[in-house]
Amino acid sequence: MVLIDVKDSRPLYEQLVEKFKMLILKGVIAPDEKIPSVRNLAVDLSINPNTIQRAYAELERQGYIYTVKGKGNFAMGGDKLLQQYKEEILEQMKEVYLTAMSVGMTEEEIIDSIRRWKAYD
Amino acid sequence: MVLIDVKDSRPLYEQLVEKFKMLILKGVIAPDEKIPSVRNLAVDLSINPNTIQRAYAELERQGYIYTVKGKGNFAMGGDKLLQQYKEEILEQMKEVYLTAMSVGMTEEEIIDSIRRWKAYD
Amino acid sequence: MVLIDVKDSRPLYEQLVEKFKMLILKGVIAPDEKIPSVRNLAVDLSINPNTIQRAYAELERQGYIYTVKGKGNFAMGGDKLLQQYKEEILEQMKEVYLTAMSVGMTEEEIIDSIRRWKAYD
Amino acid sequence: MVLIDVKDSRPLYEQLVEKFKMLILKGVIAPDEKIPSVRNLAVDLSINPNTIQRAYAELERQGYIYTVKGKGNFAMGGDKLLQQYKEEILEQMKEVYLTAMSVGMTEEEIIDSIRRWKAYD
DNA sequence: GTGGTCTAGACCACA
DNA sequence: GTGGTCTAGACCACA
Numbered sequence: 001m002v003l004i005d006v007k008d009s010r011p012l013y014e015q016l017v018e019k020f021k022m023l024i025l026k027g028v029i030a031p032d033e034k035i036p037s038v039r040n041l042a043v044d045l046s047i048n049p050n051t052i053q054r055a056y057a058e059l060e061r062q063g064y065i066y067t068v069k070g071k072g073n074f075a076m077g078g079d080k081l082l083q084q085y086k087e088e089i090l091e092q093m094k095e096v097y098l099t100a101m102s103v104g105m106t107e108e109e110i111i112d113s114i115r116r117w118k119a120y121d
Numbered sequence: 122m123v124l125i126d127v128k129d130s131r132p133l134y135e136q137l138v139e140k141f142k143m144l145i146l147k148g149v150i151a152p153d154e155k156i157p158s159v160r161n162l163a164v165d166l167s168i169n170p171n172t173i174q175r176a177y178a179e180l181e182r183q184g185y186i187y188t189v190k191g192k193g194n195f196a197m198g199g200d201k202l203l204q205q206y207k208e209e210i211l212e213q214m215k216e217v218y219l220t221a222m223s224v225g226m227t228e229e230e231i232i233d234s235i236r237r238w239k240a241y242d
Numbered sequence: 243m244v245l246i247d248v249k250d251s252r253p254l255y256e257q258l259v260e261k262f263k264m265l266i267l268k269g270v271i272a273p274d275e276k277i278p279s280v281r282n283l284a285v286d287l288s289i290n291p292n293t294i295q296r297a298y299a300e301l302e303r304q305g306y307i308y309t310v311k312g313k314g315n316f317a318m319g320g321d322k323l324l325q326q327y328k329e330e331i332l333e334q335m336k337e338v339y340l341t342a343m344s345v346g347m348t349e350e351e352i353i354d355s356i357r358r359w360k361a362y363d
Numbered sequence: 364m365v366l367i368d369v370k371d372s373r374p375l376y377e378q379l380v381e382k383f384k385m386l387i388l389k390g391v392i393a394p395d396e397k398i399p400s401v402r403n404l405a406v407d408l409s410i411n412p413n414t415i416q417r418a419y420a421e422l423e424r425q426g427y428i429y430t431v432k433g434k435g436n437f438a439m440g441g442d443k444l445l446q447q448y449k450e451e452i453l454e455q456m457k458e459v460y461l462t463a464m465s466v467g468m469t470e471e472e473i474i475d476s477i478r479r480w481k482a483y484d
Numbered sequence: 485g486t487g488g489t490c491t492a493g494a495c496c497a498c499a
Numbered sequence: 500g501t502g503g504t505c506t507a508g509a510c511c512a513c514a
Contacts, residue, residue: 007308187370191513312498
């Protein structure tokens, strides 16, 4: 379910956070569904349990999972989470947009590019 | 001319690279204009010369400045540099865009946001 | 595995880059094999860790190794790397060739020399 | 007659040496022809006289010019000089060739490339 | 004066 | 333990 790319330059725990965020936002992991235990995932991915632990702590901090003592970790869900993420994304996009403006790109130049990317490439 | 933000979590040398790229792209530093010497800037910013050196080496690698041995560093210029940067920016934007798509945002939703940012910032 | 030549006038870090490139291209260091840690190699070669670090950073930039944070550096591999290097070599050769042409040497003169070098070295 | 490229990363004196070598080898400067005085060339190129002096000293050391006290500097000439240079070139080519061999390129692969470069591109 | 390389050593994030 | 960043300071080539 979760694959780690060792050649990715980002730290392992960060990749894990990213992966789980996506799985939860896309509904692959349903609200209140249990996610793998720290120990299990550590074995599965041949990764140090501390790294998993750190990723889960970060996911909890960002509101993507919650912990039930003695039971495990569970996915949050709902529109609020998705809405919050969309705002994050737009914030990121705005930052890039403002940089683009500052070096003289026009709004249309940017929108044209977006139109050209269309669905997926 | 160049200020360093201690609150910025990015490495000092990276901030320097970014700052100089912008100054050159916006024409604040004209083509073939000399940029501060490694030592001078180090004193001005109270930063170690090695850190400045690293930033300048990166700027040279990326084609923003050129070094004349024994004389100093000078800004590159021209449309090619700006064009190259615009492509970088669009690449960054595309990445955010694809993430946005993957969580179910629509093209129009994004374009509408962009239109709303307009000149306000 | 890696030896430094004090008589070589090129910077230490450059020699290191060259040595590792060769070891990786020839397969002496296998794909995904760990290369010595910055600190270890520094001690082994009696060279400052910063110098090793610089060489490794350059090797990563050129695509010869990848870094796993907290784990170490590992060799890349594959035909693409070799192909890229062959193009580099041919580019170098072309430069010498063009100089040769410009002083009046003929293509055949050069090819004859190459034929004569054959396997003898 | 001699143009300096400030964006060339090589030291100025080295570029000067290279330029004069070529002019002499190609016969643009005839044997025993006087080359510009240190002072004149320094003014013409807006370069420090010390830099010119250093280039001329190197040219003399390599046998490309000779100095007559009180008269100036004069070009050497003759086939011996050209022959010596061709050997230098072949030596350079051999070095690249051996590197190519060591990473598994074949003689034919290299000769094919050379054939393809033909005259000039 | 100007950049380039290198040593010595510290401190931090990550695993 | 492993890499990444940074300071302090030396020495060299080049102009």
